[in-house]
Every structure is written in structure tokens, then in C-alpha cells.
Amino acid sequence: MATLTLKQLTKTYPNGYQAIKGINMAIKDGEMIVLVGPSGCGKSTLLRMLAGLETISSGDLNIDEKRVNEMEPGERDIAMVFQNYALYPHMTVFNNMAYGLKNRKVPKDMIREKVEEAAQLLELDHLLERTPRELSGGQRQRVAMGRAIVRQPKVFLFDEPLSNLDAKLRVHMRLEIRRLQRQFHTTSVYVTHDQVEAMTLADRLVVLNAGHVEQVGTPIDVYEDP
Ligand code: ADP
Ligand code: ADP
DSSP: OOOEEEEEEEEEOTTSOEEEEEEEEEEOTTOEEEEEOSTTSSHHHHHHHHHTSSOOOEEEEEETTEEGGGSOTTOSOEEEEOTTOOOOTTSOHHHHHHHHHHHTTOOHHHHHHHHHHHHHHTTOGGGTTSOGGGSOHHHHHHHHHHHHHHTOOSEEEEESTTTTSOHHHHHHHHHHHHHHHHHHTOEEEEEOSOHHHHHHHOSEEEEEETTEEEEEEOHHHHHHOO
16 A cells, blocks of 8 residues: 655656656555556556656656655565566466565565465466466466565556456456455556456546646546536
């Protein structure tokens, strides 16, 4: 759980292009924000700034009361789920899920406990010794989710996590993500271009257009306003 505060946040790329043009927003504890908008409007840029994968050109980003620019490396307690899953191909499912905990020097028996618990939640318990290439697309997506939840981060970021799945699995996983997000009450920002996904998942939708926030509201406010 955490509150994210964005104050006049901007991103100017080295070529001079301003992809994010002064965004102000407060994301509440446990809230699920879905970011939508046309291709090129700045969704992934903004998500990557929240993740710390892009620098902030100006303005402030605070997690709880703390400015991210004043945090130590590794202090930003965020887990991101990527579109292509970004799993380590030579590691087992267990080790893929354990990786972030090992880096944080969590004791071995606690790692095993947390990974097994997450594997059970995601119905991966029978697959822990496989490598990603021995899994279906849906199973890989679950491992990526598992890797995010074992750390119990303050914030989840999702970058179109379901776009490589077939339609049926997308429906299933979208409900699964909603269930897990509610269960852990983790503040989340989710990027998608799928309107149904956005409607189902969002507590609030944020519509970006050319680096600006065009609209913010519940899915009903945004999609059903005349
Ligand atoms: P979205 O995720 O909404 O499709 P992006 O955040 O990827 O949009 O991109 C926003 C804008 O910034 C686009 O016009 C894109 O071309 C531009 N952009 C993205 N990455 C870079 C970069 N590294 N250098 C310059 N411009 C970029
Ligand atoms: P999907 O139709 O969901 O993409 P796949 O056809 O890839 O699934 O796989 C079907 C089942 O076979 C899954 O349960 C998956 O775990 C298993 N499987 C796929 N590839 C391998 C493999 N190389 N070794 C063992 N099991 C595999």
C-alpha cells in the first residue's frame, strides 16, 4: 500500500520531444488506476517514470511522503509486470519467482514459503521446476505475476500484461489480476489499450492525450458520459 503523488511531472526525451507535459495526480492507497489513450500519448513513458526506468525531467513524484529523487537505489518498492513477461529463460519457475527476494537477502526458508504460497494462489505449484520455455503463454504470464506478488511491493505497475494472450485467457487473467490486486490491496497503475479490460479493472480511469491528462473518472464517468 502506498500513495503516489505526481506534481507537474514532465518528461522531455534527449531529442527534445516532450512526451509528458505536466501531470498532476494523486493515486490513493490500494487504488487501481488504468491508463488509457491513443498510441503515442505517453502511457508507457509515464509508467516507466513511475517504475524508475525513465528519469523525471521536471516536477515531483512522491511515494507516500517521500520524493523518489531522494530515495536510495532499490528503495522504490515497486514491481512491474511486462507485456513480454521478461522472465529469465534459463531459470526455473521457482528461481524466476525467487529472484527479487534473493537479491534482497531474504532468508532461504522464507523465500521458499513465499514462493510456494504465491505459486498456490496462481496455480503454478506443479510447475515450479520447469523453465519458461516449457510453459504455455498463460502460465508464463502467471509466473510474471507471481514474481511481482512474492515481494509484496507497495506498488504494482502493469504494462499491457495480457496483450499476448488469446481472448479466453485474457478474460480469465483479467479477473485473476483484479482478485489479487484486491486481496493484497496494492496500489496499482495498469496500462492497456483494451477498453473492456479498462472497464473491468479500473477504480479510476486516466485518459492521456498527447502527454496531458484529458479525463479522469470512474469507468462509467469516462465511457458513459454523453
Ligand atoms: P504510448 O505508450 O502511449 O504509446 P509512449 O510513452 O511510448 O506512448 O510514447 C510517447 C511519445 O514519446 C511518442 O510520441 C513517442 O514517439 C515518444 N518517445 C517514446 N520514447 C522516446 C524516446 N526514447 N525518444 C524520443 N521520443 C520518444
Ligand atoms: P497453450 O495452448 O495454453 O499455449 P501449450 O500448447 O503451450 O499451451 O501447452 C499445453 C500444456 O503443455 C501446458 O500445460 C504446458 O505447461 C505444457 N507444455 C508446453 N510445452 C511443454 C514442454 N516443452 N514440456 C513440458 N510441458 C509443456
